[in-house]
């Protein structure tokens with residue numbers, strides 16, 4: 001992603017992201033970016049566990065799930081596919 005692409009990303013506050021906290025409306029934050037993971041909910045190999053962080057910041061969690069470490073390239077690809085914006089700096 002270029003610097004220009006970064007600039008054009010829509011901004012969301014943490015409070016806005018927190019509203020999207022269910023299996024059929026599931027956003028997450030990872031390292032300052034916002035992802036709509038709703039379409040991925042049924043595909044997540046770790047099943048319902050993803051719901052624990054629905055609407056929340058996963059920056060200190062995602063890389064430390066053992067299975068994610070093994071499949072990190074897949075995790076990165078899935079994040080990229082579901083990117084919707086960036087976190088608004090408050």
Ligand code: HEM
Pocket residue numbers: 028037044045046047049050051052053058061062065067068071074075076078079
């Ligand atoms: C962007 C993609 C993904 C996201 C956002 C995501 C998110 C999460 C979250 C939030 C958790 C819960 C962590 C916790 O409670 O500490 C989790 C657990 C897990 N994820 Fe993922 N995940 C992704 C991709 C994957 C992939 C590709 C795999 C396949 C290897 C995977 C396998 C697992 C497993 C096995 C668990 C643990 C399940 C459990 O504790 O019962 N995830 N994931």
